[in-house]
Amino acid sequence: MKVTVSTLARLKADGQKITMLTCYDASFAALMDAAGVEILLIGDSLGMVVQGHDSTLPVSLDDMIYHTRAVARGAKNALVLADLPFGSYQTSPAQAFDSSVRLMAAGAHMVKLEGGTGMADTVRFLVERGVPVCAHIGLTPQSVNVFGGYKVQGKTEEGAAVQLAAARALADAGAALVLMEAVPAALARQVTEALSVPTIGIGAGVDVDGQVLVMHDMLGAFPGKKARFVKNFMQEAGSIAGAFEAYVKAVKTGAFPGEEHSF
Ligand code: KIV
Ligand code: NA
Numbered sequence: 001m002k003v004t005v006s007t008l009a010r011l012k013a014d015g016q017k018i019t020m021l022t023c024y025d026a027s028f029a030a031l032m033d034a035a036g037v038e039i040l041l042i043g044d045s046l047g048m049v050v051q052g053h054d055s056t057l058p059v060s061l062d063d064m065i066y067h068t069r070a071v072a073r074g075a076k077n078a079l080v081l082a083d084l085p086f087g088s089y090q091t092s093p094a095q096a097f098d099s100s101v102r103l104m105a106a107g108a109h110m111v112k113l114e115g116g117t118g119m120a121d122t123v124r125f126l127v128e129r130g131v132p133v134c135a136h137i138g139l140t141p142q143s144v145n146v147f148g149g150y151k152v153q154g155k156t157e158e159g160a161a162v163q164l165a166a167a168r169a170l171a172d173a174g175a176a177l178v179l180m181e182a183v184p185a186a187l188a189r190q191v192t193e194a195l196s197v198p199t200i201g202i203g204a205g206v207d208v209d210g211q212v213l214v215m216h217d218m219l220g221a222f223p224g225k226k227a228r229f230v231k232n233f234m235q236e237a238g239s240i241a242g243a244f245e246a247y248v249k250a251v252k253t254g255a256f257p258g259e260e261h262s263f
Pocket of ligand 1: 011022042044045046083138179181202212213214
């Protein structure tokens with residue numbers, strides 16, 4: 001059955017975990033889809049894991065469209081989520097809408113954008129015009145130069161309050177999902193309890209409604225630095241299809257992430 005925003009809401013209501021992986025081409029999309037991964041994210045992480053850049057900043061909207069088309073062709077049931085890349089949505093809500101239209105024409109069912117309370121107006125603008133939105137808070141990699149590195153966010157009491165307020169504002173604006181990257185597990189849990197829409201975590205502990213990992217990380221295929229929250233599912237599974245199945249099972253049962261993957 002096709003995964004839709006209604007499916008995601010039902011999974012949260014039933015207390016079932018949502019599974020997401022990043023995906024950049026049709027073959028991997030078909031394998032992930034067959035393993036039951038509910039959401040395939042064409043992440044702008046492709047700038048690092050596919051293109052070899054040292055950040056996500058150089059990724060263009062055309063790059064995202066190319067990979068979104070490929071993933072959409074390979075996916076059968078999974079919801080296709082595409083990142084709005086750096087510079088394609090920050091100017092204005094209208095710019096965000098124009099960029100989202102191109103991603104949705106390429107096969108995306110939902111778009112993801114980075115930012116806190118300041119992006120709430122943009123989220124509302126998109127949702128009112130037919131574009132479902134996943135809001136990405138916490139460590140937002142497009143802002144790496146503002147943060148001065150890839151650092152855990154929301155660690156101080158003040159920082160946690162900023163993240164909680166952002167999550168509330170984005171959900172109130174109509175975001176269908178709120179994704180948190182590299183935040184303390186206790187904060188992610190608090191956000192998840194505060195919101196009626198599902199939350200997705202990466203480096204956000206186990207008490208969120210779903211998990212995401214970068215495909216190359218969970219297959220042990222990325223030669224760069226391995227973040228604390230990454231688990232290599234290929235080691236035990238022995239095959240790519242098996243690694244995707246093991247990931248789905250580990251997320252669904254709450255076996256992943258463990259304390260060792262959390263902040
Ligand atoms: O681009 C990406 O892969 C992402 C995930 C890390 C959430 O945004
Ligand atoms: Na991203």
